[in-house]
Amino acid sequence: MPMILSTPLLSEPSFLSYARVGNVSTQRKKTAIFCSSHRLKDNGASLQRGCVLHRKENLSRRFLLFVLVSSGLSPTLPSSGKTKSKNPYDEKRLLEQNKRRQKENNAPEDFPNFIREGFEVKVVTSEDYRKSDSGLIYRDYEVGKGDCPKAGQQVTFHYIGYNESGRRIDSTYLQGAPARIRMGTNAVVPGFEEGIRAMRPGGKRRIIIPPELGPPVGPSTFFSSKQFEVFDIELLSIQNCQRRTIAFYSDVVCN
Numbered sequence: 001m002p003m004i005l006s007t008p009l010l011s012e013p014s015f016l017s018y019a020r021v022g023n024v025s026t027q028r029k030k031t032a033i034f035c036s037s038h039r040l041k042d043n044g045a046s047l048q049r050g051c052v053l054h055r056k057e058n059l060s061r062r063f064l065l066f067v068l069v070s071s072g073l074s075p076t077l078p079s080s081g082k083t084k085s086k087n088p089y090d091e092k093r094l095l096e097q098n099k100r101r102q103k104e105n106n107a108p109e110d111f112p113n114f115i116r117e118g119f120e121v122k123v124v125t126s127e128d129y130r131k132s133d134s135g136l137i138y139r140d141y142e143v144g145k146g147d148c149p150k151a152g153q154q155v156t157f158h159y160i161g162y163n164e165s166g167r168r169i170d171s172t173y174l175q176g177a178p179a180r181i182r183m184g185t186n187a188v189v190p191g192f193e194e195g196i197r198a199m200r201p202g203g204k205r206r207i208i209i210p211p212e213l214g215p216p217v218g219p220s221t222f223f224s225s226k227q228f229e230v231f232d233i234e235l236l237s238i239q240n241c242q243r244r245t246i247a248f249y250s251d252v253v254c255n
Helices: 023-041 045-070 088-104 190-197
Strands: 113-117 120-124 137-142 154-162 168-171 179-182 204-209 229-239 241-246 249-254
Touching (some): 088 113, 190 204, 190 229
Antiparallel strands (some): 113 120, 154 168, 154 179, 154 229, 204 229, 241 249
16 A cells, blocks of 8 residues: 655645756745845845745755655655456457357367456356366266275276367377376376366266366476366276285285
8 A cells, every 4th residue: 555645845835846856946046036135125134044044944845855755755646547347248259259269179068168368267167067165167977886086096087188278188088098097196187186086986077177276387397378177087997006015126006
């Protein structure tokens, strides 16, 4: 919050204001003329002392102003600026633009839409989607049966990854083999592990990972900007794992 200081300089007439440096020399001339003209009319000592006091007062005021400016405590006035308000027309235009790009990329049915304006992104989904406390958005197409995976267990699953434009960025179906990870080992981004942690074998789920739960961003990573990621996951099975040690060799075996 800007600091507002009230000084006597602001209450003086305009010819005593020293806000502009160019007026200082002019003011000195005015003061000299003012005192010399009065000395011609009255040579009394009292009037001369008044002129001296007047000049000393002006010097003290200029010194006070110099201290305030040099110390950063100069009087400030409240400023007002126009804040950019969201235009519904712009949001509609951005939404239609995102839908058009998703259609060109053959995005799947009921794919979420993203209204991106600068660093702000609004996710538009149907009522079938849910949002967790962490910010992860998901929708279950099939719940599956059995228990959910626990830390240390291995999960086998298929997935398809999309970006905000609906373009497919990865797919285990096209690779011809499912993926396998051990839960609780930070093998995947936090949002992906959270999404698969609440699934059951045979379940199918779509998760929308926000940037704060996604991969790191930077020149040394694959991702150059913070974006939402969408994954369609099919959990195939869950395996228990145990550590096996043979002589000096040790590994983890999952059955």
